[in-house]
Amino acid sequence: MAAVTTREAITRPPLSGAVFAVRELRFWLTNYRRTWRGSIYSSLLNPLLFLGAMGLGLGTLVNKNGDAAIGGVKYLVFLAPGLLAATAMTTAVGESTYPVLASVKWLKTYQAASASPLRPADIFHGHMMFVALRLTMNCAIFLAVAAALGAVQSWWAIAALPVAVLTGMAFNTTIEAWAITRNRDTSFAVIFRFGMIPLFLFSGTFFPITQLPAWLRPIAYATPLWHGVALCRALTLGTATLGGALIHVGYLAGLTAIGVVAGNRSYRRRLYV
């Protein structure tokens, strides 16, 4: 059995990174098979709770004051795309922190993978693919629930799905490039509290940025979540312009690319010591 008999199968010429990355993706999918049911429930429950409480509950109060400030639509319709982008962010941050530290530190499954033909960048890209898949699932479920609750007005909303996924990837790549360098999970709580929650609250998810004090607005405009929220909202309301869309997509794609470059480097440094 374990001798040198069937060598042809394993001495093929080196394969491209994409093939290796897909192998790592399959590792994550095998793992996900155990937890996918639970994750679907929370993917369904999250939009139901938020859109129900804030969109429908709080929304009736908001709309009593008129809808001029939120673009002349029901609050629910205003809120849904914002929450869609924010959901992408929270999903991405969750997937980019603890699972990464577990893989490199607690279970050392990354070290196991790096003893195989996979290279650190392949391992990184494989996980990115998995996160992209999770984002697509979560955001699609979110959109479906939002549509069922009457929060979607335009068929353009479908275009908001890839935008939301891209928003998530901008967070995923940058945070993952950093998370792989960690040895303890304490700093993750800091990211959640002082990074994710302020972004969640002040990036135009719940109210237009124009409501913020003037000095705060530039900061909000600079955050990735605002770009995601702004474009998702423009698409679901059907008010998107090509120029605006290009700026938002360019910003998010640029940040994603920076994260990929940084992650290629930090994964290599961590796994090839």
Place this chain on the structure above:
Amino acid sequence: MIRARGLVKRFGDFTAVDAIDFEVYRGEAFGFLGPNGAGKSSTMRMIGCVSSPSGGELSILGLDPVADGPVIRARLGVVPQEDTLDLELTVRENLLVYGRYFGLSREVIRERTAHLLDFVQLSDRAEDQVEPLSGGMKRRLTIARSLINEPEIMLLDEPTTGLDPQARHAVWDRLFRLKQQGVTLVLTTHYMDEAEQLCDRLVVMDRAKIAAEGSPRELIERYSTPEVLELRFEPDRHQVAAEKLASVLAERREVLADRILLYVTDGDVALAAVRALGLEPLTSLVRRSTLEDVFLRLTGRRLED
């Protein structure tokens, strides 16, 4: 199979591996014996193509580990010092996931899994989660996993560290069988009995350098005497006895904290000579020389300190 010339690994100012030369031939079991921190694991990581050499030459299967890492790793089986199993998956799934990394098809993996679990005596645990398995079982599973790609060379970094004696023997037995099947084994250890049991040839590593090279028997013959007389005295007489023993005819004398070792050709003759001096040890033991004695001779220190 593996050839190193002047191989160096530096971490900042620290030199973990200092210009070592060695060669590993097909089908042999080659060991790196040395205490913790001697540079064994750093050397193993370079052979495993997960750490680039800081200097010197290294070729594995005739290939360059930096340029051809994926190709080389496809032909290696790695058993790391710390288990890297996925504790949340089952025994079978661990092999599946790992086989996939090598691009093997499901059928091939299924077939090999049956053989391999049988080989490491874990067939009845195939569907169990890995988490509750004992340390010895996890180690055997790691060995089975490293064989999924039918490697030509197996790299084992401290394969039995942390295992109880029974589990260690089970692992040794499996490794011995692999050697019989023609797999080249490269292992690191700080257990001299492991090195003696498994290695055809080994290098003794100390402080980033290779202190000696040869088969266990050669090393013992070259650096030690056939027999060793171990003497133990009451703590307050230890030093006095050590001084008096200088007059006993021995090739070498080692005064350890708790024992005195006399390196001689005939232990019983030496013991009689000790008694003739009027010294009565608390305990005395005549034994054959081991790699531990070789290490002590070469470095002045013990292996497992």
